Amino acid sequence: MEAPRPAVIVVSGHLTRDAVPRLCADLEDLLAGSPTATTVHCDLSGVVHPDLTTIEAIARLSLTARRMGAPGLRLCNTPPELRALLDLVGLGEAESAPCPTSHPPPDGPGSRTAGTSGPRPGSSGGP
Template sequence: MEATNPKALVLTGRVTRADVPGLCAELEALLTVPGTTVVDCDVGGVTDPDLALVEAVARLALVARRAGGVVLRLRDAPAGLRSLLALVGLAEVLGHVRVDPP
């Protein structure tokens, strides 16, 4: 059963490796709400998708997975990010991440 009001994590601007721990902490805070089964990760506002953003998505997916199978849904993923995820083989590896079409 999917949450009717999923929690949201919004990424904007350029995501750097230095941002990753803070983003993971923000997701962990969202996951403390009882009954959270889905978190929407809106990446539509990111600029310059690169491997730092791929690392952020991978780490966020790991945090969600460790929280007991919470589904992390990428929203408004730019084509560049989708291509990078596929290129590095993370589109399949991140089984708990669902990339919704733009």
């Protein structure tokens, strides 16, 4: 029997407050569609200009994962600027892990996906 694969949500671009609820909804959809996923990996490699909104998004994604039955969120590919901000606000101990390679990397700043390739509103890469 194959071990369950973790769910992977990719966060990239510069996050706005308006985008955070949609990101959490994407995670809920991802977990509802992957009932065997026991962990959630959050690939942060494409995050640009992290700020407190980025920290809020990570915290809300973690709460969403727990509410959906996952043990929490594992951060992966965290840029140094974001890692420093996590340390500054006291979340530096957030579990970090390498991301599974089951999903392609994001197209670049401005695309934020939860297992899909569609751009999400609130990113900096739109018209």
